[in-house]
Amino acid sequence: MTDKVVVITGGSRGIGRAAAIAAAARGFRVVVGYASNQAAANEVVSAIEASNGKAIAVKCDVGSEADILALFKAADEFGALGALVNNAGIVGPSIRVEDMSAERIERMMAVNVTGSILCAREAVKRMSRRNGGQGGVIVNLSSVAAKLGSPNTYVDYAASKGAIDSFTIGLGYEVAAEGIRVAGIRPGLIDTEIHASGGEPDRAHRLAHMVPMKRVGTAEEIANAIVWLMSDEASYVTSAILDVSGGR
Ligand code: NAP
Numbered sequence: 001m002t003d004k005v006v007v008i009t010g011g012s013r014g015i016g017r018a019a020a021i022a023a024a025a026r027g028f029r030v031v032v033g034y035a036s037n038q039a040a041a042n043e044v045v046s047a048i049e050a051s052n053g054k055a056i057a058v059k060c061d062v063g064s065e066a067d068i069l070a071l072f073k074a075a076d077e078f079g080a081l082g083a084l085v086n087n088a089g090i091v092g093p094s095i096r097v098e099d100m101s102a103e104r105i106e107r108m109m110a111v112n113v114t115g116s117i118l119c120a121r122e123a124v125k126r127m128s129r130r131n132g133g134q135g136g137v138i139v140n141l142s143s144v145a146a147k148l149g150s151p152n153t154y155v156d157y158a159a160s161k162g163a164i165d166s167f168t169i170g171l172g173y174e175v176a177a178e179g180i181r182v183a184g185i186r187p188g189l190i191d192t193e194i195h196a197s198g199g200e201p202d203r204a205h206r207l208a209h210m211v212p213m214k215r216v217g218t219a220e221e222i223a224n225a226i227v228w229l230m231s232d233e234a235s236y237v238t239s240a241i242l243d244v245s246g247g248r
């Protein structure tokens with residue numbers, strides 16, 4: 001995969017940032033997608049370039065099909081696509097289902113589900129041997145919430161990640177004979193700013209006692225699993241979903 005391009009949605013902060021840096025260290029040319037925080041995205045590009053890697057930042061709200069098309073156009077100009085990390089994801093404030101607005105649920109599904117499927121569509125068009133491509137890998141970020149359901153907090157988020165798990169399995173079967181592997185990762189409680197965006201900055205540490213390993217995970221621990229799945233060491237892994245959750 002050396003010199004191949006990887007598109008990482010939400011590659012500017014948290015797990016995506018760690019994955020961008022780890023992928024660059026393994027020779028990928030990294031397209032760092034971001035929604036609004038350009039400074040964070042530029043910082044990731046600078047960090048990669050400081051280690052002699054190659055990266056560009058591209059603004060892309062995955063809730064917008066036009067943005068996704070522009071993201072992959074920029075990737076085409078950067079080199080041949082070898083991998084996609086569907087990492088961008090959002091949570092909402094903790095509430096019960098009976099209090100959820102249609103707008104909240106629609107935005108959750110647009111970003112977490114539709115955005116991931118549309119990005120995968122663009123990646124398959126480019127990577128499938130059926131379309132003249134050279135194969136590649138798609139890694140989808142799910143969550144242990146898909147199994148736990150997240151009652152009283154964000155069942156809508158958990159449902160969006162359940163959809164991602166089904167999508168990983170189905171797309172993996174669909175393109176398995178075309179040189180594309182598709183895998184999912186279900187992170188547990190990871191120390192990133194996503195908890196603050198849901199209104200609870202301390203959430204991961206507050207719940208750490210519920211993790212069998214009794215600690216939160218780091219973005220780098222998820223990134224290590226992402227780049228392994230992207231590597232030839234995972235050459236027989238597809239339609240599979242890996243829990244990286246300290247046992248949770
Ligand atoms: P994070 O720290 O909140 O970072 C989110 C990243 O996604 C940022 O780069 C952000 O860009 C970008 N982003 C946000 N909304 C976007 C949109 N609409 N379109 C494109 N990019 C968008 O999140 P994280 O904790 O690293 O989570 C990454 C993934 O892992 C998500 O899919 C999440 O559901 C999943 N996950 C996380 C945990 C956890 O405990 N952290 C657990 C399970 C699963 P800007 O900075 O420009 O907004």
